[in-house]
Protein backbone atom coordinates (compact mmCIF):
# COMPACT_ATOMS: atom_id res chain seq x y z
CA UNK A 1 0.00 0.00 0.00
CA UNK A 2 1.21 3.46 -0.84
CA UNK A 3 0.80 5.84 2.05
CA UNK A 4 0.76 9.55 1.36
CA UNK A 5 2.78 11.44 3.91
CA UNK A 6 2.66 15.12 4.61
CA UNK A 7 5.23 16.77 2.38
CA UNK A 8 7.94 19.06 3.71
CA UNK A 9 5.76 22.14 3.17
CA UNK A 10 2.57 20.61 4.62
CA UNK A 11 1.52 22.16 7.91
CA UNK A 12 1.00 19.60 10.70
CA UNK A 13 -2.69 20.46 11.10
CA UNK A 14 -3.27 18.96 7.68
CA UNK A 15 -1.72 15.58 8.52
CA UNK A 16 -4.62 14.30 10.63
CA UNK A 17 -7.12 15.52 8.08
CA UNK A 18 -5.25 13.74 5.28
CA UNK A 19 -5.16 10.56 7.34
CA UNK A 20 -8.92 10.81 7.97
CA UNK A 21 -9.64 11.36 4.27
CA UNK A 22 -7.44 8.40 3.35
CA UNK A 23 -9.33 6.19 5.83
CA UNK A 24 -12.65 7.40 4.42
CA UNK A 25 -11.57 6.51 0.88
CA UNK A 26 -11.30 2.88 1.98
CA UNK A 27 -15.04 2.89 2.63
CA UNK A 28 -15.98 4.29 -0.77
CA UNK A 29 -18.72 2.51 -2.68
CA UNK A 30 -17.39 2.90 -6.21
CA UNK A 31 -18.23 -0.26 -8.19
CA UNK A 32 -18.90 1.68 -11.42
CA UNK A 33 -16.07 4.20 -11.70
CA UNK A 34 -13.51 2.33 -9.56
CA UNK A 35 -12.57 5.80 -8.33
CA UNK A 36 -12.43 5.66 -4.54
CA UNK A 37 -12.55 9.07 -2.90
CA UNK A 38 -12.49 10.10 0.72
CA UNK A 39 -12.92 13.56 2.19
CA UNK A 40 -12.38 15.07 5.60
CA UNK A 41 -13.56 18.55 6.48
CA UNK A 42 -12.51 20.47 9.57
CA UNK A 43 -15.11 22.54 11.38
CA UNK A 44 -14.42 25.73 13.32
CA UNK A 45 -15.36 23.82 16.48
CA UNK A 46 -12.22 21.72 16.01
CA UNK A 47 -14.13 18.59 15.05
CA UNK A 48 -13.63 16.94 11.67
CA UNK A 49 -16.01 14.89 9.58
CA UNK A 50 -15.39 12.20 7.00
CA UNK A 51 -17.20 11.27 3.86
CA UNK A 52 -16.69 8.89 0.97
CA UNK A 53 -18.24 8.67 -2.46
CA UNK A 54 -21.33 6.47 -2.63
CA UNK A 55 -22.17 5.50 -6.19
CA UNK A 56 -25.47 4.17 -7.42
CA UNK A 57 -26.45 2.21 -10.52
CA UNK A 58 -28.73 5.16 -11.22
CA UNK A 59 -25.69 7.38 -11.68
CA UNK A 60 -27.44 10.66 -10.93
CA UNK A 61 -27.99 9.49 -7.37
CA UNK A 62 -24.28 9.20 -6.68
CA UNK A 63 -22.99 11.42 -3.86
CA UNK A 64 -19.38 12.62 -3.81
CA UNK A 65 -17.14 12.27 -0.77
CA UNK A 66 -17.04 16.02 -0.17
CA UNK A 67 -20.82 16.35 -0.03
CA UNK A 68 -21.08 13.24 2.13
CA UNK A 69 -18.66 14.84 4.61
CA UNK A 70 -20.51 18.18 4.63
CA UNK A 71 -23.91 16.54 5.06
CA UNK A 72 -22.61 14.45 7.93
CA UNK A 73 -21.10 17.53 9.56
CA UNK A 74 -24.33 19.49 9.25
CA UNK A 75 -26.31 16.58 10.64
CA UNK A 76 -24.00 16.66 13.65
CA UNK A 77 -24.37 20.41 14.15
CA UNK A 78 -21.28 21.82 12.39
CA UNK A 79 -21.93 24.60 9.89
CA UNK A 80 -18.66 26.47 9.60
CA UNK A 81 -15.52 24.97 8.10
CA UNK A 82 -11.86 25.85 7.82
CA UNK A 83 -10.14 23.13 5.78
CA UNK A 84 -11.03 20.26 3.46
CA UNK A 85 -8.97 17.32 2.29
CA UNK A 86 -9.93 15.21 -0.71
CA UNK A 87 -8.05 11.93 -1.06
CA UNK A 88 -7.97 9.27 -3.75
CA UNK A 89 -5.54 6.40 -4.28
CA UNK A 90 -6.85 5.89 -7.83
CA UNK A 91 -5.93 9.06 -9.74
CA UNK A 92 -4.03 12.29 -9.49
CA UNK A 93 -5.28 15.00 -7.11
CA UNK A 94 -8.94 15.72 -7.85
CA UNK A 95 -10.60 19.10 -7.71
CA UNK A 96 -14.12 19.08 -6.28
CA UNK A 97 -16.87 18.80 -8.88
CA UNK A 98 -19.19 21.72 -9.57
CA UNK A 99 -21.98 20.37 -7.37
CA UNK A 100 -19.63 19.99 -4.42
CA UNK A 101 -18.23 23.49 -4.93
CA UNK A 102 -21.73 24.92 -4.67
CA UNK A 103 -22.54 22.85 -1.57
CA UNK A 104 -19.29 23.97 0.10
CA UNK A 105 -20.04 27.60 -0.80
CA UNK A 106 -23.33 27.34 1.09
CA UNK A 107 -21.32 27.13 4.30
CA UNK A 108 -17.98 28.79 3.58
CA UNK A 109 -16.70 31.06 0.88
CA UNK A 110 -13.15 31.09 2.22
CA UNK A 111 -12.11 27.46 2.45
CA UNK A 112 -8.68 26.00 1.76
CA UNK A 113 -8.77 22.62 0.03
CA UNK A 114 -5.87 20.17 -0.23
CA UNK A 115 -6.32 17.32 -2.66
CA UNK A 116 -4.11 14.25 -2.37
CA UNK A 117 -3.87 11.75 -5.19
CA UNK A 118 -1.97 8.63 -6.14
CA UNK A 119 1.54 8.46 -4.69
CA UNK A 120 0.83 11.42 -2.44
CA UNK A 121 0.74 14.02 -5.21
CA UNK A 122 -0.94 17.15 -3.90
CA UNK A 123 -2.70 20.28 -5.05
CA UNK A 124 -4.02 23.16 -3.00
CA UNK A 125 -7.04 25.24 -3.92
CA UNK A 126 -9.15 28.01 -2.46
CA UNK A 127 -12.87 27.58 -2.84
CA UNK A 128 -13.28 31.24 -3.84
CA UNK A 129 -10.92 30.61 -6.79
CA UNK A 130 -12.73 27.43 -7.85
CA UNK A 131 -16.20 29.01 -7.65
CA UNK A 132 -15.92 32.80 -7.82
CA UNK A 133 -19.60 33.40 -8.57
CA UNK A 134 -21.37 30.91 -6.33
CA UNK A 135 -25.13 30.91 -6.51
CA UNK A 136 -26.61 32.64 -3.49
CA UNK A 137 -30.27 33.19 -2.65
CA UNK A 138 -31.51 35.58 -1.68
CA UNK A 139 -28.83 37.36 -3.63
CA UNK A 140 -26.47 38.62 -1.01
CA UNK A 141 -23.35 40.63 -0.54
CA UNK A 142 -21.16 38.17 -2.46
CA UNK A 143 -23.27 38.40 -5.62
CA UNK A 144 -23.14 42.20 -5.50
CA UNK A 145 -19.41 42.22 -4.85
CA UNK A 146 -18.81 39.92 -7.82
CA UNK A 147 -20.94 42.18 -10.02
CA UNK A 148 -19.11 45.30 -8.87
CA UNK A 149 -15.76 43.62 -9.54
CA UNK A 150 -16.85 42.79 -13.08
CA UNK A 151 -17.98 46.37 -13.72
CA UNK A 152 -14.79 47.73 -12.25
CA UNK A 153 -12.79 45.56 -14.65
CA UNK A 154 -14.33 47.38 -17.58
CA UNK A 155 -17.02 44.93 -18.61
CA UNK A 156 -19.19 46.48 -21.30
CA UNK A 157 -22.23 44.22 -21.64
Ligand SMILES: [Zn+2]
Nearest residue numbers: 064096097100
Ligand atom coordinates in the same frame (compact mmCIF):
# COMPACT_ATOMS: atom_id res chain seq x y z
ZN1 LIG B 1 -18.52 16.33 -6.16
